[in-house]
Amino acid sequence: MNKVIEKSAKTIDEAVELALSELGASRDEVEIEVVNEGKKGFLGIGSIEATVRVTKNESPVSRGEDFVKSFLAEVGIEVSLSSTYEDERIDIAINCDEDAVGYIIGRRGDNLDALQYLTSLVVNKGEDSYIRVSLNIEDYREKREATLVRLAKSKAAFVGRTHRSITLEPMNPNERRIIHSTLQEFKNIYTYSTGDEPNRRIVIAPKKKEYGSDYKSKYRYNRKENELVTGYEEQKPEKPKKFESYEAYVASTGGEAAEE
Numbered sequence: 001m002n003k004v005i006e007k008s009a010k011t012i013d014e015a016v017e018l019a020l021s022e023l024g025a026s027r028d029e030v031e032i033e034v035v036n037e038g039k040k041g042f043l044g045i046g047s048i049e050a051t052v053r054v055t056k057n058e059s060p061v062s063r064g065e066d067f068v069k070s071f072l073a074e075v076g077i078e079v080s081l082s083s084t085y086e087d088e089r090i091d092i093a094i095n096c097d098e099d100a101v102g103y104i105i106g107r108r109g110d111n112l113d114a115l116q117y118l119t120s121l122v123v124n125k126g127e128d129s130y131i132r133v134s135l136n137i138e139d140y141r142e143k144r145e146a147t148l149v150r151l152a153k154s155k156a157a158f159v160g161r162t163h164r165s166i167t168l169e170p171m172n173p174n175e176r177r178i179i180h181s182t183l184q185e186f187k188n189i190y191t192y193s194t195g196d197e198p199n200r201r202i203v204i205a206p207k208k209k210e211y212g213s214d215y216k217s218k219y220r221y222n223r224k225e226n227e228l229v230t231g232y233e234e235q236k237p238e239k240p241k242k243f244e245s246y247e248a249y250v251a252s253t254g255g256e257a258a259e260e
Helices: 012-023 060-074 098-105 107-124 140-162 173-183 215-230 246-253
Strands: 003-009 030-036 050-056 080-086 089-095 132-137 189-194 201-206
Touching (some): 140 173, 140 201
Parallel strands (some): 089 132
Antiparallel strands (some): 080 089
16 A cells, blocks of 8 residues: 655655655655646746655554654654564564553553554555454564463363363454364363453363263263163162151061061
8 A cells, every 4th residue: 555645845855855854754665656746936926836745655664663653752762673574474673762662562462452453454455355463573573472371271280180171361363273272182171252342251061971980970961872772761760669668568578577
């Protein structure tokens, strides 16, 4: 996406300089079109200013960098940037004074994530295919990922021992992806996400055994399976009969009462 502005001045050169100053670009970075050459007039009467149309050819990287610099400048933070663009992905590393690092990152990366999201909107405006944007400062992304991996493994071990589910704190999509990816090889637990953004969370839950965790559960499963396969329905045991005396019970069995 290119940025185009028009400027007017007494001469073409003056109009061009005004446009370059506003665009923050050099002559090598722009295309210049003369809209009106202007007219001096006689003794200043009937003069017409020269007008030029200047187009700055912006790459996705330059759009992203310009936005980050201007945004942070608004809050009084001067930064320098180094960027790479490969395989439809832009990585922008922010360099600034140590005092500003914590402010840019925010609580658990909230500020950095928000700035990254806004930068992505600017970069992808007018693009035919989606370009992924990643902002980083002081290797925060790598450090945060290592922290999440340790957290995921620790919580998964707890769930495996106790057979109790755990719900983690809200995380952004990228952090949830790290948790899911880390735990996908664990055979005794599984993960899923619940809730709506921005409070969507990951649940780590134990996997159930085929017949349940105790004998009673296994017995119910086998009984139901037997009914489905054989058509046999287990009969409930009859309630024990009540007898008025011990002798009556013995008589019902055809035996003799035991001697006291």
